[in-house]
Structures are given as C-alpha cells and as structure tokens.
Amino acid sequence: xxxxxxxxxxxxxxxxxxxxxxxxxxxxxxxxxxxxxxxxxxxxxxxxxxxxxxxxxxxxxxxxxxxxxxxxxxxxxxxxxxxxxxxxxxxxxxxxxxxxxxxxxxxxxxxxxxxxxxxxxxxxxxxxxxxxxxxxxxxxxxxxxxxxxxxxxxxxxxxxxxxxxxxxxxxxxxxxxxxxxxxxxxxxxxxxxxxxxxxxxxxxxxxxxxxxxxxxxxxxxxxxxxxxxxxxxxxxxxxxxxxxxxxxxxxxxxxxxxxxxxxxxxxxxxxxxxxxxxxxxxxxxxxxxxxxxxxxxxxxxxxxxxxxxxxxxxxxxxxxxxxxxxxxxxxxxxxxxxxxxxxxxxxxx
Amino acid sequence: xxxxxxxxxxxxxxxxxxxxxxxxxxxxxxxxxxxxxxxxxxxxxxxxxxxxxxxxxxxxxxxxxxxxxxxxxxxxxxxxxxxxxxxxxxxxxxxxxxxxxxxxxxxxxxxxxxxxxxxxxxxxxxxxxxxxxxxxxxxxxxxxxxxxxxxxxxxxxxxxxxxxxxxxxxxxxxxxxxxxxxxxxxxxxxxxxxxxxxxxxxxxxxxxxxxxxxxxxxxxxxxxxxxxxxxxxxxxxxxxxxxxxxxxxxxxxxxxxxxxxxxxxxxxxxxxxxxxxxxxxxxxxxxxxxxxxxxxxxxxxxxxxxxxxxxxxxxxxxxxxxxxxxxxxxxxxxxxxxxxxxxxxxxxxxxxxxxxxxxxxxxxx
Numbered sequence: 011x012x013x014x015x016x017x018x019x020x021x022x023x024x025x026x027x028x029x030x031x032x033x034x035x036x037x038x039x040x041x042x043x044x045x046x047x048x049x050x051x052x053x054x055x056x057x058x059x060x061x062x063x064x065x066x067x068x069x070x071x072x073x074x075x076x077x078x079x080x081x082x083x084x085x086x087x088x089x090x091x092x093x094x095x096x097x098x099x100x101x102x103x104x105x106x107x108x109x110x111x112x113x114x115x116x117x118x119x120x121x122x123x124x125x126x127x128x129x130x131x132x133x134x135x136x137x138x139x140x141x142x143x144x145x146x147x148x149x150x151x152x153x154x155x156x157x158x159x160x161x162x163x164x165x166x167x168x169x170x171x172x173x174x175x176x177x178x179x180x181x182x183x184x185x186x187x188x189x190x191x192x193x194x195x196x197x198x199x200x201x202x203x204x205x206x207x208x209x210x211x212x213x214x215x216x217x218x219x220x221x222x223x224x225x226x227x228x229x230x231x232x233x234x235x236x237x238x239x240x241x242x243x244x245x246x247x248x249x250x251x252x253x254x255x256x257x258x259x260x261x262x263x264x265x266x267x268x269x270x271x272x273x274x275x276x277x278x279x280x281x282x283x284x285x286x287x288x289x290x291x292x293x294x295x296x297x298x299x300x301x302x303x304x305x306x307x308x309x310x311x312x313x314x315x316x317x318x319x320x321x322x323x324x325x326x327x328x329x330x331x332x333x334x335x336x337x338x339x340x341x342x343x344x345x346x347x348x349x350x351x352x353x354x355x356x357x358x359x
Numbered sequence: 360x361x362x363x364x365x366x367x368x369x370x371x372x373x374x375x376x377x378x379x380x381x382x383x384x385x386x387x388x389x390x391x392x393x394x395x396x397x398x399x400x401x402x403x404x405x406x407x408x409x410x411x412x413x414x415x416x417x418x419x420x421x422x423x424x425x426x427x428x429x430x431x432x433x434x435x436x437x438x439x440x441x442x443x444x445x446x447x448x449x450x451x452x453x454x455x456x457x458x459x460x461x462x463x464x465x466x467x468x469x470x471x472x473x474x475x476x477x478x479x480x481x482x483x484x485x486x487x488x489x490x491x492x493x494x495x496x497x498x499x500x501x502x503x504x505x506x507x508x509x510x511x512x513x514x515x516x517x518x519x520x521x522x523x524x525x526x527x528x529x530x531x532x533x534x535x536x537x538x539x540x541x542x543x544x545x546x547x548x549x550x551x552x553x554x555x556x557x558x559x560x561x562x563x564x565x566x567x568x569x570x571x572x573x574x575x576x577x578x579x580x581x582x583x584x585x586x587x588x589x590x591x592x593x594x595x596x597x598x599x600x601x602x603x604x605x606x607x608x609x610x611x612x613x614x615x616x617x618x619x620x621x622x623x624x625x626x627x628x629x630x631x632x633x634x635x636x637x638x639x640x641x642x643x644x645x646x647x648x649x650x651x652x653x654x655x656x657x658x659x660x661x662x663x664x665x666x667x668x669x670x671x672x673x674x675x676x677x678x679x680x681x682x683x684x685x686x687x688x689x690x691x692x693x694x695x696x697x698x699x700x701x702x703x704x705x706x707x708x709x710x711x712x713x714x715x716x717x718x719x720x721x722x723x724x
Binding site for chain 1: 386387388400402403404405421422423424427428430431432440442443444445446465466467468469470471472473528529531532533535536537539540541542543544546547548549558559561562563564565583648649650652662663
C-alpha cells in the first residue's frame with residue numbers, strides 16, 4: 011500500500027494542466043461517439059486517474075466517470091471519513107463514497123442516458139465484480155473498450171508531467187547516490203536509499219537489488235539479511251505526485267570498469283525512439299505509461315513490441331556484458347520532437 | 360518450507376471440493392490469494408496463478424520487470440510473462456475447459472476471463488481460499504510472531520521520530536528506513552496528527568507536528584509476507600486531562616475486545632465487547648460507520664484480512680486465526696485516537712503478540 015507523501019501541489023500540477031488533459035480526452039470521446047468514459051484506479055493502477063485529477067488511492071479502488079460534457083465524478087470505495095483527504099490531494103468536482111462502485115457508476119451514467127455508449131479503459135481486465143455491477147445497475151448501457159483512445163491522449167507528455175518525472179528522477183538519483191561503494195549489508199544500503207527518497211517527498215519507492223553481480227544478476231526485493239558483493243546493482247522505482255520512473259545503478263567497489271558500458275547506454279538513449287542500438291546489449295526493456303499502470307512493459311529484448319509509438323516519457327533498462335561481467339543500468343528519458351534526453355545522468359555523477 | 364506446506368493444503372482443499380484447476384488473482388492491493396499459491400509478493404500489474412491438481416503452479420504476470428523478479432523469488436513456479444494477461448490465461452484454460460475450474464477472489468478476476476462467452480467457466484472458490492487464509496498453519500503463526508517483534512521495535516522508532524516541526528512524511532521515512540535495515544520488505548502505515556480536526560488516519564501529508572498534537576499511527580510490517588499490526592497514540596507534550604480520560608476508555612475497550620477473543624466466539628462478539636464500552640460512556644454514535652470503519656480485522660498475507668471485526672460479522676473464531684483488535688475511532692473531546700494489539704486465537708483464548716505498553720505515550724513538547 012502507498013505510504014509516502016501523497017500530495018498534489020497546484021504549482022506543480024496546476025488546474026489548467028488537468029483541464030487541458032480533460033479537454034483533449036473529451037474531444038477524443040466526441041470523435042469516438044462516447045457519451046462517457048470510465049477509468050479504474052487502485053494503488054497498483056493509479057496512472058489514468060491521477061493523470062486526470064491528481065488522485066492516488068493509498069489502497070482500495072475507485073472509478074472516475076468522465077462525461078462527454080461536464081465535470082468528472084469520482085466514485086470511491088474508500089470511506090466517507092477520508093473525503094477531505096481526497097479533496098485535498100486531487101481535483102474532482104464530486105466524490106461519491108460507496109462499497110459497490112460499479113453499481114453507483116452505472117446508476118449515475120444511466121440516469122443521464124440509459125442507453126449511453128460508455129468507453130472503459132482496460133475493459134478486458136476490469137474486475138468481474140465491477141463489470142457485473144455496471145451491467146446490473148444499467149443493463150442498457152453499451153460498454154466498449156477505450157484503452158487505445160485513452161492511451162493516445164495519455165502518451166503525450168506535457169511540461170507538467172515532464173517536470174514531475176524530472177523531480178522523481180532526481181529523488182531516485184540522489185537517493186541511490188547515498189549508497190557507499192564499500193557497503194556490505196544490503197539492508198543498510200537499501201535503508202539509506204529509502205530514507206533519502208521518502209524524506210525528499212517520494213510518494214512511493216520500490217527497491218530491488220542484485221546483491222552480488224559476480225554470481226547472480228537477478229534483481230530481487232531483499233528480505234532478511236543479505237551481503238553485498240564487490241559489484242552489485244540496485245533498482246529504484248520512484249513515484250512523485252503520481253509520476254513514476256525507474257533507475258538502475260551498478261556499484262563497483264574496485265575501479266570503474268562499468269563506465270564505458272554506461273557511456274554506450276547513454277548514447278543509445280539519445281537516439282530514442284529509434285531502438286536499433288539496444289540490440290547491442292544482452293537484454294533491454296523500455297517501460298512507460300499507456301493507460302493505468304505507471305510503468306507498462308512497452309518493448310524490449312524479451313517483450314513483444316508494442317504496436318503503438320513510444321510515449322513521451324519512458325524508463326529504459328539494460329544488461330550489458332563487459333568482459334563477461336554484467337553491468338545493469340537504467341534511466342528515465344523524455345522523448346521530444348527535437349530529440350531524446352535522459353532526465354538524469356545514468357551514472358552516479 | 361512454508362510455501363510448500365501452503366500449496367499442499369490448497370491442493371488438498373481443491374481435491375475435497377473436486378476442483379481440477381484453481382485460478383488465483385492478485386495485485387499489489389489484494390495480493391494474498393496469489394501469494395498463498397505462488398509465494399510471490401506482487402508489486403506491479405496483474406498476476407494470476409493457475410494451480411493444477413498435482414500442485415504445479417503457473418504464474419502469469421503482465422509486467423516484464425515483475426516476471427523477471429518472480430523467476431528469481433518464487434522457485435518452483437513456472438513464470439509466464441503475458442502482456443495480454445487475460446487472453447494468455449484464457450488460452451491456457453481453453454486447454455482444460457472440460458475440467459472443473461474455480462477462481463478466487465472471483466470478483467477481482469479480469470472481466471474477460473469471467474465472461475460467459477468463454478469456452479470455460481470459473482466457479483467461485485473465494486470462500487474456500489478464505490478459510491485457508493484465515494485458519495493458519497503453525498509456521499504461518501511463527502512468521503506473524505516474528506513480524507510482531509519488528510512492529511514493537513518500529514514503534515519505538517516512530518515515537519522517537521515524533522518531534523515538533525517535522526512533516527508527517529519524515530516520520531514514515533524513519534520507520535521505513537528502520538524496517539528495510541531489518542530486512543523487512545514491506546509495511547502498511549497510515550497516520551494522523553492534530554486535535555479535534557482529525558477524523559481519521561491517512562497516508563502522510565506535509566503537515567508539521569505541533570505541540571499538543573495527538574499523533575496516531577498503525578504500523579503493519581511483514582515477515583515472509585505475513586503482516587502484523589500495532590496501533591498506538593503519542594501526545595506531543597504532557598497529555599491533557601481530557602486526552603488521558605479518553606485514552607482510558609480506548610484501553611478499556613481494547614481489553615474488553617481481547618478478552619472476548621476465544622474459540623467459539625464470533626467476530627461480532629469481539630466488536631460488541633469493544634463497542635459496549637463506548638456505549639456505556641454515552642459514545643455509541645462513535646462506533647458506527649460514520650466515525651470508524653472496522654473494530655479490528657484479520658491478519659495474514661494481507662494487512663486487512665477477513666474476518667472484519669464488526670457487530671454484523673458472524674465468522675466464528677478458531678485456534679490459528681490472527682487478528683488485530685483496535686477500537687480506533689473519533690472522540691468528540693480530543694479527536695481521532697487509536698490503540699490496537701494483534702492476537703492469535705489459541706485453544707484457551709488468545710495470545711497477545713505485541714509487547715509495546717498500552718500507554719498514551721508522551722514526547723517532548
């Protein structure tokens with residue numbers, strides 16, 4: 011569950027930005043002849059609703075109803091007692107509290123138009139219970155998948171989103187820099203990173219470690235005691251005000267053998283959205299937000315290519331061989347018409 | 360090994376219910392059903408475990424990063440990276456569509472898989488898995504006991520973190536850093552600070568701790584995926600007479616609730632014991648859903664498991680169940696106040712797991 015700082019700053023995520031996003035979405039809905047759009051959120055798939063409202067549930071679930079004309083309504087399973095918290099941390103015209111969010115959403119849409127055409131983002135993976143409740147409450151609604159429609163709007167990174175991602179990247183970068191090169195205890199290293207990130211206002215941080223690259227390069231969540239080898243890697247996944255990035259760093263106790271490989275990686279990043287250069291690496295992965303998952307798998311050496319173009323913000327990871335030794339590296343990148351640029355340096359510098 | 364013991368128990372329950380294959384859904388919010396079968400603590404995306412009658416487990420994940428992590432963290436499970444998870448699982452279930460298939464928790468299963476148009480149908484086996492989740496093996500209880508020790512220590516860190524002028528999120532940073540240093544990978548915590556203006560606990564904000572604040576928290580660390588919880592309240596500066604009086608009421612309610620935990624009692628009995636104390640003091644309104652969500656809940660692979668401790672939940676308590684009893688609610692004189700302890704139901708009654716004193720702690724104002 012989310013337990014970092016959940017706060018919406020009107021300076022960093024102004025009302026005008028949210029309104030512009032809604033306007034773009036409503037225009038797409040008109041073109042697609044949708045009367046309403048439904049976006050699901052919980053603490054693991056918050057990125058659709060947070061992009062439109064700033065709302066991030068720390069647990070539980072909600073549906074955002076976006077009418078073709080008019081203000082969005084948030085139907086939440088969270089109790090009424092946290093209403094003021096929701097209003098403080100998001101921008102929604104109306105918040106409705108009910109344990110059966112599908113029933114209430116169906117009723118409200120049908121009250122306006124019983125045979126409305128309703129687009130649902132990620133309709134196929136919507137919980138069966140919510141889908142059943144929607145049908146029960148409003149059997150005449152025409153429900154259709156609106157994932158691609160939403161993804162097309164969501165893919166464009168505006169200045170506010172780039173600024174939030176840059177802040178998230180700097181939090182991760184500075185937090186990872188707290189790991190001493192001579193650290194030997196994984197728990198202590200991870201604690202230092204986590205304390206820094208949360209003190210800097212991270213909404214969330216997930217840390218995974220490959221504790222000894224000499225023996226195993228799999229990134230795991232560390233539980234219990236673990237010793238760090240002479241070369242190890244850490245992956246920090248950081249959220250700041252609803253915007254997520256991943257950074258991976260290889261730490262070498264002796265020397266800097268990884269640096270040439272990291273330089274090659276950095277050069278390849280700047281050529282995005284062209285991914286041809288990544289074929290030189292043993293493994294690579296590009297993630298970004300398409301709909302509701304903050305870091306969706308988009309394309310990579312082990313992932314099927316996404317049919318859609320890459321979104322404007324992505325996080326890229328690679329495993330690179332250097333003299334038979336793995337180097338793990340990763341960095342968020344903004345892809346703009348004039349070129350791609352990493353949000354932070356892929357090194358500790 | 361705990362995960363193997365759990366899987367054997369699940370397969371035996373499936374055999375008894377004549378279920379050939381079981382689908383268990385999970386995400387980072389509701390991960391307990393998935394973890395029971397696949398022993399993977401999912402953080403991102405959707406996860407679906409398919410358990411066959413022979414005990415073999417396939418774990419479908421729609422995040423490549425999570426699939427890679429699962430391959431390392433969940434030995435003995437076949438991990439499948441499936442960007443279109445519903446259709447990938449559907450294709451797998453098509454091969455056994457003539458078998459008896461069941462799903463838990465069925466209401467969370469992707470709609471596409473539950474659609475009657477599919478060539479297979481998924482019975483609802485949520486209650487079957489709920490029974491396994493609630494009635495724990497000795498090794499599961501051992502993990503919860505270990506987590507309780509960590510919770511006690513983490514609460515000391517929390518108390519020490521409470522200082523005038525610090526924003527709430529820094530308190531969480533201190534606790535989380537302590538927990539990671541102890542090798543504890545996850546924790547759920549919410550908190551509140553202030554006075555009568557505070558109606559409940561939420562994730563931390565940038566509100567700064569001030570003199571006279573009641574600072575409430577529930578900490579919920581885990582060991583091997585098993586969560587335990589502790590709820591306590593700190594007052595910044597000397598407690599007022601009203602705060603002391605209110606706290607005494609919550610302590611009496613907690614003690615009454617814990618005294619009611621025994622085999623044969625129900626969740627409702629525990630809630631009623633807690634709430635009767637409030638009613639006796641004319642505060643019956645504050646034990647309703649307007650002011651409080653639950654009067655406790657189960658613990659295990661989810662931090663808010665069944666049974667919920669409410670006066671309308673008639674789930675019988677049995678040895679091997681783990682609960683937190685917490686009469687947390689708003690008090691009209693002082694604001695939101697919390698106090699709660701985790702317990703395990705035993706043959707004789709219950710064992711209290713946490714050792715932190717049931718005090719209204721005071722820190723320098």
